[in-house]
Amino acid sequence: MSESRAFCPRCGDAVPERSASDANSPLRPGAEVELCDSCYFEDFDFVDAPNRIDVRVCARCGAVYRGNRWVDVGADDYTDIAIEEVSEALGVHVDVEDVAWQIDPEQVDQNTIRMHCYFTGVVRGTPVDEQVTVPVKIARQTCTRCGRIAGDYYASIVQIRAEDRTPTTEEIERAKAIANAIVADMEATGDRNAFVTETSETDDGLNIRVSTNKIGKKISNKMIEEFGGTVNDAETLVTEDEDGNEVYRVTFAVRLPPYTPGDVIDLAADDGGPVLVRSARGNLKGVRVTTGERYEASYEEGNSPDARRLGSLEDADEATVVTVEDDNAVQVLDPETFQATTVARPDYFDAEAETVPVLKSRAGLHILPDESDD
Numbered sequence: 001m002s003e004s005r006a007f008c009p010r011c012g013d014a015v016p017e018r019s020a021s022d023a024n025s026p027l028r029p030g031a032e033v034e035l036c037d038s039c040y041f042e043d044f045d046f047v048d049a050p051n052r053i054d055v056r057v058c059a060r061c062g063a064v065y066r067g068n069r070w071v072d073v074g075a076d077d078y079t080d081i082a083i084e085e086v087s088e089a090l091g092v093h094v095d096v097e098d099v100a101w102q103i104d105p106e107q108v109d110q111n112t113i114r115m116h117c118y119f120t121g122v123v124r125g126t127p128v129d130e131q132v133t134v135p136v137k138i139a140r141q142t143c144t145r146c147g148r149i150a151g152d153y154y155a156s157i158v159q160i161r162a163e164d165r166t167p168t169t170e171e172i173e174r175a176k177a178i179a180n181a182i183v184a185d186m187e188a189t190g191d192r193n194a195f196v197t198e199t200s201e202t203d204d205g206l207n208i209r210v211s212t213n214k215i216g217k218k219i220s221n222k223m224i225e226e227f228g229g230t231v232n233d234a235e236t237l238v239t240e241d242e243d244g245n246e247v248y249r250v251t252f253a254v255r256l257p258p259y260t261p262g263d264v265i266d267l268a269a270d271d272g273g274p275v276l277v278r279s280a281r282g283n284l285k286g287v288r289v290t291t292g293e294r295y296e297a298s299y300e301e302g303n304s305p306d307a308r309r310l311g312s313l314e315d316a317d318e319a320t321v322v323t324v325e326d327d328n329a330v331q332v333l334d335p336e337t338f339q340a341t342t343v344a345r346p347d348y349f350d351a352e353a354e355t356v357p358v359l360k361s362r363a364g365l366h367i368l369p370d371e372s373d374d
């Protein structure tokens with residue numbers, strides 16, 4: 001074979017021997033490769049480009065319709081989207097080596113970007129170049145998710161309520177933050193159907209409408225994990241989908257415990273002194289403001305022992321310490337009357353302190369832990 005001469009199968013001209021590495025695969029004993037350069041380049045098509053590219057873009061969120069679904073592409077603007085779509089759609093001939101290309105987008109009107117693409121490469125030792133222009137037409141639409149958001153679609157409601165009180169500002173704000181964080185996490189994993197439809201404060205708490213039951217469940221579980229309390233769910237049949245399956249909307253009713261950390265309560269069942277609540281997750285836990293001893297409600301009482309609320313850490317006033325009487329008693333100035341008053345000395349009382357936080361309530365005057373430097 002090394003001595004034989006090869007001839008172009010099309011024009012019959014002699015073609016130079018090709019090296020073994022260049023030779024066509026034996027599986028494809030093609031006439032093609034053996035074409036002389038002039039016949040080869042006659043048919044050579046460097047760049048394969050469509051006449052135009054139509055792109056459906058969601059005008060609200062920038063998602064692009066590909067195949068049969070909407071995809072978030074993370075593009076900043078329509079030019080970025082057009083460049084990405086053109087890159088996907090253009091093809092270059094497999095024989096070409098050292099391919100380089102650049103795109104010069106030209107905004108023709110609001111919805112048309114003309115993409116001038118310039119390609120260079122090398123084939124059969126010959127430099128080749130080609131310029132193609134592909135118009136990209138942007139169709140502004142609304143994706144399924146944005147359509148649902150605009151239509152106030154929701155599949156689940158989370159109701160944040162509290163037992164014998166209204167939820168605190170902290171609990172309400174935390175519930176909103178949890179809802180947004182859960183949705184953001186799901187979006188980050190590519191879930192396009194996760195969104196908060198609406199949050200609305202009511203007289204007795206907060207309602208959060210969300211796009212899936214899964215999100216509703218996650219929010220309510222996270223709330224009771226952080227704050228204690230219970231959750232009940234109830235299904236309501238709302239409709240049938242196009243396949244005739246029943247579609248349920250689930251309401252998650254979160255009931256936060258009656259007392260929150262920082263509350264000072266007076267227990268009905270004992271006279272061991274008021275308790276500063278430290279935790280309402282599981283059984284209520286706290287400290288006695290008379291002695292500083294730990295308190296924990298029984299299993300039966302859970303997070304709602306029979307008690308009345310006297311106030312909270314935030315209601316405390318600073319009182320001047322007059323004298324430490326003994327291990328069990330301190331004299332302080334009543335912050336309202338400024339009369340020296342003997343009160344119980346809890347073990348968290350700092351004997352060096354000049355002033356201490358006190359709570360004056362129906363149960364009397366009590367020294368609270370000093371947490372001002374927390």
Ligand SMILES: [Zn+2]
Pocket residue numbers: 008009010011012013035036037038039040
């Ligand atoms: Zn030829």
Ligand SMILES: [Zn+2]
Pocket residue numbers: 058059060061062063142143144145146147
């Ligand atoms: Zn959208």
